[in-house]
């Protein structure tokens with residue numbers, strides 16, 4: 093029972109979703125502080141390349157991940173400096189860095205393409221791994237998966253259950269009010285932009301060292317853009333973002349299954365499935381339909397329902413803060 | 417705590433907001449800070465509260481020089497301020513908002529915070545749903561929460577910048593009673609910034625008056641209102657009486673109107689407002705007055721009933737369509753709904769222009785000229801290129817009127833003189849009376865019963881979403897309205 097096709101597919105979905113979860117969590121932290129870091133895709137490529145090359149040449153996975161985190165943090169630092177200190181447009185800086193990351197990673201990594209290299213292995217949790225169905229899906233997984241799950245939980249706890257997390261959200265929601273409560277908005281924004289960048293770096297390395305091992309040009313196949321979309325889909329919450337990552341992974345493998353079993357429809361058409369789903373949900377949760385549905389519910393349930401499905405971006409997202 | 421301000425100066429561009437102000441506050445006393453719009457009251461108080469640094473000058477606490485880097489810094493030294501527009505976090509819950517910056521512990525103890533908050537709320541007779549989002553509360557409730565937060569933070573000196581806006585008469589009484597108690601029993605210094613002279617007289621023992629960034633007078637209270645007004649403006653301004661209304665044919669006819677939102681359901685409103693009539697809506701803030709006006713303006717869908725303007729059914733028109741039909745709506749939240757921070761005054765006027773006057777290419781020269789004219793007419797202190805958030809609170813309010821177009825049939829006003837000094841409030845009404853002479857009907861809500869009685873022809877009272885019978889302004893008193901607000905017919 094623990095080795096059926098379905099269980100194997102589910103386990104693979106969970107693993108595939110892990111780098112996405114890490115990247116989404118990183119960007120969520122950044123955006124909650126009020127900074128949009130659009131360089132995500134470029135950062136991920138750079139980090140995937142750096143992580144693999146460093147691990148390949150030094151033989152150390154740890155060094156590979158560290159180097160990737162550093163590259164991600166560095167890219168993020170450029171965005172932070174440009175947008176917070178120099179007050180340039182966040183979107184423009186991030187976008188240019190994405191383009192840079194794509195080409196720079198292709199150039200720097202050209203001598204390392206399609207090489208076999210080190211990779212992160214499986215780690216079975218004693219006892220739990222023998223649970224029926226759940227065991228192989230959740231507890232006999234790649235170490236990257238455990239890291240992603242712990243990270244999502246930690247980020248959620250940090251954001252919604254701690255005082256520093258409250259400061260972080262305040263800075264992205266209404267910086268002048270956060271300032272009045274004693275938060276140093278500029279420092280917070282730097283901190284979480286760089287931290288978010290480092291996490292995206294780790295996500296990139298997770299991909300090249302754990303999922304699709306090795307390096308080739310455009311290795312992460314647009315995963316960074318997907319992460320950006322999932323941040324919104326997840327309503328800027330790590331838990332919902334993780335769910336989004338899993339749903340995305342699931343529709344992707346569903347598409348693969350369809351491709352193999354349904355005749356007469358172009359194979360490429362199925363690849364659009366995850367996107368259609370995502371657009372549909374985004375359109376629904378950000379429209380006033382949600383409020384209309386809520387008004388049909390008994391008053392007691394309305395608040396909870398709205399909190400559950402409505403997504404509102406941090407109000408000061410992309411808005412610069414300057415104190416008199 | 418003894419507080420002394422010495423020679424405080426602060427300029428914004430060419431504006432000398434504070435021009436060498438020196439004054440002192442003793443512990444255990446309540447002070448009033450008065451002055452016309454733009455006199456520099458908020459600027460001075462923000463300096464004292466650590467929100468912005470002075471260009472020069474000193475703050476002494478108990479004789480010791482103090483430097484506040486942030487408001488949190490000031491609160492740790494015992495100085496707390498409730499800002500004119502509450503500085504809180506609309507999407508947060510009441511509890512989260514209360515906890516932000518409360519202490520330095522990493523873990524949030526929601527349960528303890530809830531108990532603490534509930535205790536303070538009870539002590540001051542405030543009732544706020546703790547699971548509600550801040551954004552769904554009224555301005556008054558948000559101000560209360562700010563006050564409560566400061567008290568919990570250990571403020572010894574409390575600055576309240578126009579705090580009584582939007583809270584009910586009974587809440588105000590409770591607030592004043594506690595403020596007195598805090599001064600007398602706990603030795604707190606309290607500074608009340610307000611334009612309502614009656615309040616200042618009732619509560620404060622001493623008043624400071626600012627004009628154009630300078631301290632122009634101080635006096636022990638109570639004293640004749642005339643004396644205060646003279647200090648504020650340099651002369652005693654005339655009060656424009658309400659011109660009598662001619663009995664005209666009905667303009668706005670509302671029958672069986674119901675409006676529903678998440679917080680409140682308003683049911684079965686029947687109302688007929690005549691051309692050129694000033695109709696006042698009284699009641700606590702958030703009792704349905706704003707919903708009624710928003711439904712008429714097309715900002716909220718009507719759940720039932722019919723709204724007709726001059727015989728035309730406007731029930732299901734949206735905001736832009738009602739605007740085209742000659743309805744104007746002026747919101748209470750200045751920077752939230754009415755004005756756009758970061759846009760210049762000229763850009764505001766351009767955006768507010770009726771569609772037929774809008775051209776694809778903007779003629780900036782002409783637009784600036786129009787803007788100069790409009791802001792001169794409404795006495796907005798600013799230039800066409802100022803941005804909305806640079807204006808003082810009162811000037812933001814006037815700007816909303818400068819944006820009203822010609823030839824309107826109905827003006828809906830939510831708290832038309834919120835935050836205006838007496839002279840500006842009077843001036844706004846003079847402008848509105850001029851509209852009324854052209855046949856424009858005016859429907860407004862004000863939390864100030866005296867203003868309602870003085871300015872309206874007829875009045876309806878709202879209480880918990882229910883509209884009372886309609887009373888003639890000339891034949892009613894604030895007491896009677898107070899009873900109706902309490903739900904007694």
Ligand SMILES: Nc1ncnc2c1ncn2[C@@H]1O[C@H](COP(=O)(O)OP(=O)(O)OP(=O)(O)O)[C@@H](O)[C@H]1O
Pocket residue numbers: 416428429431432433451452453454455456457458459460500797805806807808809810811835837
């Ligand atoms: N951030 C700012 N930038 C530019 N000008 C400002 C700024 N803050 C205040 N001012 C100007 O300083 C002057 C004093 O403003 P302040 O807000 O202190 O007035 P106020 O006495 O509180 O008036 P009100 O009764 O209308 O609230 C005004 O002319 C205002 O336009």
Ligand SMILES: [Mg+2]
Pocket residue numbers: 457458459500577808809810
């Ligand atoms: Mg002010």
